[in-house]
Amino acid sequence: MRIAYLVLSVLLLLCLLPVLSTLAAGLIASAAGCRLDEGSIHSCIILGADWGGALYTAAMMGWFALVTLPFAAAVALALVLLAFVHLIRYLRR
Template identity: 55%
Template sequence: MRTAAVILVVVILACLAPLGAVMAASAIAEQAGCRLDEGSVHSCMISGTDWGDALYTAFVSGWFMLVTLPVAALAALVLLVLVLIDALRRFRARS
C-alpha cells in the first residue's frame, strides 16, 4: 500500500506541474512588469537578461493540463480507494 501511495502522490504532483509552471511564469512576469500571453513571445528583461522565451514556454505548458488534470483526478481517486480499503482492513482486524 505504501509503495502504491507514494507512486500515486508522485503522479499527482507531476500532473500538477503545468499548473505550477503557469502560476510561476505569471507571477514572475507580473513582478517584472512584462506582458505574458499564449499568442506570442514578448521581451521580458530581468536583471539584464531576456526571460521572454522561458516565461512563454512555461506559460504555454499550461495546455498540458488538458491531459494531466484528468490523470491527476484518476490517480487521486485510486489513492482514495486504496486508503479506504486499508482503513477498512485495519478496522476489521481490530474487531
C-alpha cells in the same frame, strides 16, 4: 502500502506540473512587471537576462494540462480509494 502512496503521489505531482508551470510563469511575470499572454513572446528582463521566451514556454505548458488533468483525477481517485481501503483494514483490527 507506503510505496503505493508514494508512487501515486509522484504521479499526481507529475500530472499537475503543467498547471504549476503556468501558475509559476504568471507569478514570475507579474512580479517582474512583464507582459505575458498567449499571443506572442514579450521581452521580460529579469536580473539582466531576457526570460520572455522561457516564461512564454512555461505559460503555454498549461495547454498540456488538457491531457494530464484527466489522469490527475484518476490518480487522485486511486489515492482516495487506497486510503479508504487502508482505513477499512485499520478499523477491522
